[in-house]
Amino acid sequence: MRIALFLTCFNDTLFPETGKSVVRLLRRLGHDVAFPYEQTCCGRMHFDSGYRRDAAPLARAFATAFAPYDAVVTPSASCAAMVRGRHPLLARDARDKRADAFRERVDAVAPRVFELSEFLVDVLGVEDVGAFFPHTVTYHPTCHSARVLGVGDRPLRLLRKVRGLRLAELPDASECCGFGGAFALKNAETSTAIGADKAAAVMRTGAQVLCADDNSCLAHIGGLLSRRHGGVRVLHLADILAATAPHPELAAYPPGDPAHASLDPVHPAPDRPREGVPR
Amino acid sequence: MTAVRREPAFLGMPPFPEAAHHALADRRLRAELRDTSRTSRSRRAEAVDELPPFVWEKLRRAGAVIKDDVIARLPDHLEELEGSVVAAGGTVHWARDADEANALVIRIAREHAAAEVVGVPAATTRETGLDDALADAGIRVRATAAANAGLTVRGADFAIAETGTVCAVDADENGLRSVTLPDVLVTVLGLEQVLPAWRDLEVFLHLLPRASTGERMSPYVSLWTGVTDDDGPRGFHLILLDNGRSDVLADRMGRQALRCIRCSACLDVCPVYTRVGGQAYGSVPPGPIGAILAPQLRGVNRHDVDAQTASLPYASTLCGACFEACPVRIDIPAVLAHQRAQLTDLGRGPARHREKAAMSAARWGLAEPWRLGLAQHAAALGRHVIARMPHVLAGPLARWTDGRDAPAPPPESFRTWFKRTNGGLDEGGSRDEVPGDTDDETAEGPSATPREEP
Amino acid sequence: MTTSGAPHDLPDTHASHTALEHIDLTGPGPHTATPGRAELPHRPPGLPTDAKAAIMDRLRDALADGGPPEPVAVDRGYRRLHGQGTDLIAMFAERVTDFRTLVARADAFTMVRTTAALLRRAGVRRLAAPPDHRLTWLTAAGAELVGEERQLTDRPRDRADGAVTGCALAIAETGTIVLDGGRYQGRRMLSLLPGYHLCVVRAEQIVGTVPEAVARLDPRRPQTWISGRPTAPAPTEESAPGPRTLHVLLLG
Numbered sequence: 001m002r003i004a005l006f007l008t009c010f011n012d013t014l015f016p017e018t019g020k021s022v023v024r025l026l027r028r029l030g031h032d033v034a035f036p037y038e039q040t041c042c043g044r045m046h047f048d049s050g051y052r053r054d055a056a057p058l059a060r061a062f063a064t065a066f067a068p069y070d071a072v073v074t075p076s077a078s079c080a081a082m083v084r085g086r087h088p089l090l091a092r093d094a095r096d097k098r099a100d101a102f103r104e105r106v107d108a109v110a111p112r113v114f115e116l117s118e119f120l121v122d123v124l125g126v127e128d129v130g131a132f133f134p135h136t137v138t139y140h141p142t143c144h145s146a147r148v149l150g151v152g153d154r155p156l157r158l159l160r161k162v163r164g165l166r167l168a169e170l171p172d173a174s175e176c177c178g179f180g181g182a183f184a185l186k187n188a189e190t191s192t193a194i195g196a197d198k199a200a201a202v203m204r205t206g207a208q209v210l211c212a213d214d215n216s217c218l219a220h221i222g223g224l225l226s227r228r229h230g231g232v233r234v235l236h237l238a239d240i241l242a243a244t245a246p247h248p249e250l251a252a253y254p255p256g257d258p259a260h261a262s263l264d265p266v267h268p269a270p271d272r273p274r275e276g277v278p279r
Numbered sequence: 280m281t282a283v284r285r286e287p288a289f290l291g292m293p294p295f296p297e298a299a300h301h302a303l304a305d306r307r308l309r310a311e312l313r314d315t316s317r318t319s320r321s322r323r324a325e326a327v328d329e330l331p332p333f334v335w336e337k338l339r340r341a342g343a344v345i346k347d348d349v350i351a352r353l354p355d356h357l358e359e360l361e362g363s364v365v366a367a368g369g370t371v372h373w374a375r376d377a378d379e380a381n382a383l384v385i386r387i388a389r390e391h392a393a394a395e396v397v398g399v400p401a402a403t404t405r406e407t408g409l410d411d412a413l414a415d416a417g418i419r420v421r422a423t424a425a426a427n428a429g430l431t432v433r434g435a436d437f438a439i440a441e442t443g444t445v446c447a448v449d450a451d452e453n454g455l456r457s458v459t460l461p462d463v464l465v466t467v468l469g470l471e472q473v474l475p476a477w478r479d480l481e482v483f484l485h486l487l488p489r490a491s492t493g494e495r496m497s498p499y500v501s502l503w504t505g506v507t508d509d510d511g512p513r514g515f516h517l518i519l520l521d522n523g524r525s526d527v528l529a530d531r532m533g534r535q536a537l538r539c540i541r542c543s544a545c546l547d548v549c550p551v552y553t554r555v556g557g558q559a560y561g562s563v564p565p566g567p568i569g570a571i572l573a574p575q576l577r578g579v580n581r582h583d584v585d586a587q588t589a590s591l592p593y594a595s596t597l598c599g600a601c602f603e604a605c606p607v608r609i610d611i612p613a614v615l616a617h618q619r620a621q622l623t624d625l626g627r628g629p630a631r632h633r634e635k636a637a638m639s640a641a642r643w644g645l646a647e648p649w650r651l652g653l654a655q656h657a658a659a660l661g662r663h664v665i666a667r668m669p670h671v672l673a674g675p676l677a678r679w680t681d682g683r684d685a686p687a688p689p690p691e692s693f694r695t696w697f698k699r700t701n702g703g704l705d706e707g708g709s710r711d712e713v714p715g716d717t718d719d720e721t722a723e724g725p726s727a728t729p730r731e732e733p
Numbered sequence: 734m735t736t737s738g739a740p741h742d743l744p745d746t747h748a749s750h751t752a753l754e755h756i757d758l759t760g761p762g763p764h765t766a767t768p769g770r771a772e773l774p775h776r777p778p779g780l781p782t783d784a785k786a787a788i789m790d791r792l793r794d795a796l797a798d799g800g801p802p803e804p805v806a807v808d809r810g811y812r813r814l815h816g817q818g819t820d821l822i823a824m825f826a827e828r829v830t831d832f833r834t835l836v837a838r839a840d841a842f843t844m845v846r847t848t849a850a851l852l853r854r855a856g857v858r859r860l861a862a863p864p865d866h867r868l869t870w871l872t873a874a875g876a877e878l879v880g881e882e883r884q885l886t887d888r889p890r891d892r893a894d895g896a897v898t899g900c901a902l903a904i905a906e907t908g909t910i911v912l913d914g915g916r917y918q919g920r921r922m923l924s925l926l927p928g929y930h931l932c933v934v935r936a937e938q939i940v941g942t943v944p945e946a947v948a949r950l951d952p953r954r955p956q957t958w959i960s961g962r963p964t965a966p967a968p969t970e971e972s973a974p975g976p977r978t979l980h981v982l983l984l985g
Contacts (some may be wrong), residue, residue: 007693009645013655014686016495016693023703035697041645046638048597050619055644061646143598176550180596185678187551187594190299192682193309194550223683305845337811351802354792373785442952452925452977455957470788477952482811494830496907498941500883500958507955510920525791531798551951607942 003033004069006062006113008079015215021242022116026073028242029120033073038065044082047090049182056094057200059087063105071112073119075238077145077213080115082138085148116143116213117154118239127157133243134164135250135267138207140198140221142214143176155213155237162240168205172197179220192224199224202232208250213237281613292561294590302555312553319547323604329495335352341482343608346538349473350528354472356440357519363443367505369515376522380467381412383518384432388418391463391514393430395419398458401434402541403467403520403678406563423453431461431512435468436540437483438517441476442504445517448487449499458501463514470524471537483540490606491542523576532617533575538607539568545611551594561587567601570594571614580621592618648694655692739778774854815941821905822983825939831979838983848874848931851980857894857929863919870916871897895929901956903939904946908961910934910981912945913954924957929978932959934985 003026007019017033026033040064042062043055059221062083066072074080091099091106109244120126145151159167178184178194198221202210210225210232212218222234292298302308327335332490349356361371374380380403388396390571398410409432410420422477433454435447445466447454458464472481488497506515526536546552546566562573570591577588597612605611644650679685691699700706755869796802815821826836835854839847852858852875860876863870879893899917900910910932912918917933924930940946950956962979 009651010694012651014688016689016691016696019693020696020703023697033702035694035702036649037694040651046642048616048619049634049638050592050616050621050623051635051638051642052620052623054638058642058645083685117595143596143600147599147603174600176596176598176600178550178596182597183593183596187296187299188678188681189296189303190551190554190594191596192304193554195683220683221686223679226684227682277296331813334811334813337808341807341809341811344805348802348805348807351796351799351805353796354789357789357792370896371902373788375787379784439952444952455921456925458955459925470792478944479807480945481947482807484943484947485811493961494907496904496958496960498959498961500909500956500960502952502956503952504955507925510914510955518906519788521788521791525788525795528792529795691944 001070002032002068003031004072005033005035006039006042006065006066006072006083007035007077008074008076011075011215014219015236018215018236018238020207021236021238022073022075025131025238025242028130029124029126031124034069036065036069042079042082042087043090044079044086045181047082047086052090052093055107056090059083059090059106060102062087062110063091063102066109066113067105068242069112071114071119071123072109073114073116075116075213076215077142077149077151078216079113080113080118081144081148083113084110115149115151116241117145117151117158117239120158120241121154128161129158129241130165131162131243132241132245133162134246135209136166136168136205136207137209137211137240138168138170138202138205139173139237140170140177140202140210140212140217141173142212142217145213146174150193151213155211158237159211159243162243165240168207170205171201177217177221179217181216184220191220195220195224196228199228199230203228203230207232209240209247210234211237211240283685292587294586295559295561295594296590298559298561299429299551299594302559304479308556312556315359316547316553320492323490323544323547323564324493326489326493326495330489336488337664338482338485339606339608340664341607342540343487343538345474345482346471346601346607347535348475349471350534350537353473353528355468356475357470359440360438360443360473361519363440364438364505364515364517365443366447369443369505370520371519372516374467374518374522376521377407377520380407380413380518380520380522381409384409384416384465384467385413385416385518386467387463387516388413388430392461393418393431395421395429397423397428397431397457397461399431399433401467402564403434403469404432406469406522407467407520409467422650423456428461430463430465431457432465432467435472436487437472437480438468439475439477439480440473444477444502444504446480446484446500446502448484448491448497449501450492450497452499455499455501457459458503459511460649461512463516464503464512464519465516467518467520469520469522471539473682486606487540487542490544490604526578527572530575530580533614534572535570535609536572536575536614538609539572540607542606544604544606545609548600548604550596550598550600558592562591567611568609571609571611571618574618579618580625582625584622584625589622592622618619650720652694653656655688655695777833779808781867809944811943812944814945819905819941821939822836822936822985825905825934826981826983827910828905829910831908834962834979834981836981836983840985844984845870845873845984848982850874851931851982852876855895855929855931855978855980859892859894860929860931861893861896861919861923861926863898863917863923865916893926893928895931896923896926897931897933899933899935900938901954902949903934904941904943904945905939906942906984909946910959911950912957912959913950915954921955921957922961927977929980931980933981933982933984936983 005019005022011018023033038061040061041058042059044080045054046055046058087106087110091103094102114123114138137159139156156167159165175198177198178191180191183191201227202221210218210221213236215236218234218236225232243262364371372383374383396413396418398404398413400422413420433447435445437446438444447458449455472482484496484500488494494710503511503515506513524537527537541564543564543566545568549567552566560569561568562569564572574588574591578584579588579592592615595612597615599612601611602609644654826838829836835851837847837851848871857877858875858877860871861879862871864880871878898912898919901909901913901915901918912924914920940949
């Protein structure tokens with residue numbers, strides 16, 4: 001199986017570590033992964049902002065860049081949803097003389113694009129990726145992963161198998177973080193108001209790390225947490241699944257606890273008893 | 280002929296971001312919204328979860344299919360409805376716009392020498408501004424039916440083409456009184472509220488109460504078919520209101536908004552609505568459905584659309600919670616994106632010139648991998664500036680940093696790293712340590728959050 | 734006269750009375766193009782017959798792009814019957830009780846005693862009943878029966894304390910009682926009588942789900958579906974009645 005990494009322009013530019021994590025993770029699982037240099041952007045920002053004419057050439061370029069591969073893995077649910085759900089629409093609306101080739105190519109490539117947790121669980125058939133991450137983590141299901149792609153509990157199944165990791169349940173997890181792409185700029189005040197509630201919910205969990213499968217949402221929530229000195233780090237799901245040692249900036253939790261202590265979710269909200277949490 | 284539309288709430292409203300600014304400053308409003316939406320959401324979830332597995336989803340799909348059929352064959356269904364209502368002793372009127380609908384009500388009231396009518400609050404009569412029109416015509420309006428009231432005006436939820444039956448789902452007894460006590464009943468109905476067959480009610484009487492109030496059934500459901508001898512009103516007038524609906528119908532993508540049964544489920548799940556409330560939308564109805572309906576009614580595909588209208592399709596994070604909650608599966612995010620495209624094609628989006636230039640530049644930069652590489656290199660050079668002065672960013676990024684810290688660009692893009700190290704294979708040694716633990720001279724690590732500068 | 738800004742001048746009240754009555758009530762109505770209507774001197778052409786034509790034109794134009802619509806098949810897979818295994822009577826009783834409505838179950842032997850207990854509890858005596866109601870058990874239970882029309886009286890000493898009716902059917906899943914003006918139900922007005930409503934539901938009238946109910950009901954009858962405690966309209970209106978108590982007597 002020829003696997004290609006579609007890192008997305010956003011991660012390529014701002015979060016290269018996430019790309020490195022995906023590469024490291026897949027290699028550890030015995031798969032080589034190619035990075036086609038022709039890739040740039042899926043066109044989500046253009047499409048969602050109404051610039052479909054600008055999005056269409058990007059969709060074309062995407063289909064061309066990834067045509068030679070059996071599977072395309074991306075650490076962005078949002079971009080995976082764009083390729084699978086919207087590229088076919090752009091191809092359908094194409095009217096020039098190469099439109100048929102565009103449609104054929106999109107029809108062939110789009111279904112082979114997988115968000116990371118889908119790829120691991122559905123394509124590779126693994127849940128335990130051999131990771132070690134001895135910290136308390138809370139998981140935010142982004143809107144595009146939960147509602148548009150429908151990744152379901154795949155990320156949680158992966159996280160539950162990470163040694164040492166404690167999962168803290170995020171209240172109102174399914175609620176949007178308020179990022180919304182261009183919304184974050186066009187309606188910045190509303191965006192931060194929504195995000196502030198998400199940040200507060202994250203802080204209530206007592207988790208050390210907030211994890212999601214999209215760095216765009218994480219940049220937004222992370223920016224709010226940082227502004228509030230929330231003391232919570234944000235890490236992409238790939239970064240946690242690739243980890244094999246304690247994070248250097250976080251104290252291992254709980255100190256001295258055997259790495260495999262507990263995989264059960266904990267509910268550290270102050271009004272709930274911390275049952276089953278070894279101290 | 281362009282319909283004259285009354286839309287009192289909309290006149291003079293500022294564009295959404297500005298209206299939202301005021302709404303967000305109202306702490307009491309925000310607390311109220313949070314509490315009420317939370318309660319509604321959990322009630323609704325209970326009512327839906329109580330049904331056996333998949334039944335709700337099957338009902339939603341059936342509801343969408345039935346409504347799409349209504350939409351696709353609207354003239355036929357309306358002809359059939361008119362025939363059925365007339366056969367049952369009712370009278371049918373047609374109103375192109377709000378003024379015509381109001382004029383019809385006034386005419387019927389005058390014809391019955393009614394100096395006072397009972398006006399049961401309804402979406403359609405609010406839409407036409409009926410109360411004001413009646414007041415202007417010197418007719419008093421009361422909200423509650425007294426015994427033996429003369430004339431009552433109300434809305435309804437569905438009308439069945441096959442039988443001429445009108446169905447109203449009401450929260451209190453006032454609705455029942457309004458179809459029982461008056462001599463003459465006038466119902467103002469949107470064109471899209473017709474349902475093809477009697478049995479279709481079984482779908483919508485399932486969907487509407489559970490989606491709107493989280494009840495298994497609303498407290499009162501009243502059904503009437505024309506007039507009945509010796510029971511209820513002696514006269515029944517059904518006013519079928521267009522008021523822009525035919526414009527909505529003209530847009531193949533946007534016409535699914537006409538499936539709406541006004542349950543308001545999309546409001547309580549919307550992250551935007553639940554922070555800013557209904558006022559900020561300046562539309563009736565507000566919230567996600569209003570954000571797709573109002574622009575269509577006001578002609579979002581016309582060049583002269585105003586700034587407030589043009590701001591509505593952007594008043595959403597496209598999170599999809601509305602689509603998920605909608606009992607008739609209106610894909611609101613898809614329609615919003617479609618309207619954004621319409622606005623962009625007309626050059627009418629907010630901040631349109633600068634944004635258009637930026638989008639074109641971004642497309643240019645992303646069209647070729649080497650251009651992206653170049654941009655990344657520039658960003659990496661600029662990162663020292665951003666890291667040291669995160670609050671002095673200009674342009675759109677300033678809107679980001681008003682409320683959030685910004686991620687600093689890393690020293691090296693992924694593609695540069697991949698090329699330089701052959702995908703990490705040439706970096707030497709096992710690179711199997713935790714992400715972030717790199718020789719990267721910045722301390723940011725892989726996370727989006729830069730540490731506070733001292 | 735036309736201060737409302739309506740686009741069409743309206744005839745004055747007196748003049749309109751006859752003319753409009755002719756058009757709207759006794760004639761074929763404005764739903765059909767009536768020959769000669771345009772000759773009416775006080776009505777500009779365009780309202781409302783032309784409104785219909787204009788709307789139909791707009792709708793057909795709007796739909797013109799798609800070609801003739803595909804026939805639709807509605808998947809009724811949601812349809813359910815509550816058959817064996819579900820105690821519909823218990824479910825109905827439980828769900829009505831969710832509305833804090835009192836449900837009393839009785840049979841032929843206990844119904845008089847049970848009814849008497851309900852009436853005592855509600856503190857009512859004078860009940861309006863539909864004319865076709867079998868009344869002996871009610872009088873035996875201590876009720877004084879007044880004719881259906883007596884509810885309309887304004888004299889308090891003649892007024893009924895409430896009403897007693899049967900029902901067309903009841904829906905277990907939603908705890909709904911449906912009245913349709915049929916046997917033992919009287920006119921819609923009865924269900925609006927202030928004070929008290931005793932509704933008699935026979936066990937065999939209970940269906941499981943909304944689809945089952947819709948299939949059994951006759952759309953031509955005026956129907957009232959009641960689910961939940963009666964709620965009075967806003968108390969600001971001087972004519973608004975007080976709250977009403979609903980009791981369900983479940984027979985069988």
